[in-house]
Amino acid sequence: ALKxxxxxxxxxxxxVKAQLFEEAVEALDATPDRMELAAGHVRVAGDAARKVPVTALLAKAMARRGPIVGYGSTGAFNRLPSFACSAAEVEVDPDTGYVTLHRF
Structure with missing residues (x-):
């Protein structure tokens, strides 16, 4: 699925990052193109003192307009088949049909 x-x-x-940066514009008095994410904060690049916690930005966004939600899509040309495989070691009692799972 990741592929x-x-x-x-x-x-x-x-x-999501772009929306966080927009929420931080007022608090940091900076444009989004000057911001970066680091250690749970949005900060002005090159100025570690000018930062605001991501949690504060999420709370601010929630109060103003609701949760920050990220959207992304992939085109039809990127769709690849997904494969998965699971294996199990089981024991079946031939008299009762009871199945015991030993390893999955």
């Missing part, structure tokens, strides 16, 4: 949906996940993460 086929990885691009969408990255796009959604960038979307």
């Amino acid at each position: 086929s949906m990885g691009g969408a996940i990255v796009k959604a993460a960038h979307h």
Whole structure:
């Protein structure tokens, strides 16, 4: 799934980051292009003292407009088949049909 949906996940993460930066504009008195994420904070790049916790930005966004949600999609050309395999070691009682799972 990561191979086929990885691009969408990255796009959604960038979307969340952009929204966090927009929420931080007023608090940091800086434009989003000057911001970075570091150690749970949005901060002005090159100025570690000018920072605001991500949790504060999330609370501010929630109070003003609701939760920050990231959206991302992948095109049809990126869709790859997903495969999965599971294996189990079991014991079946031939008289009762009772199955005991030993390892999965």
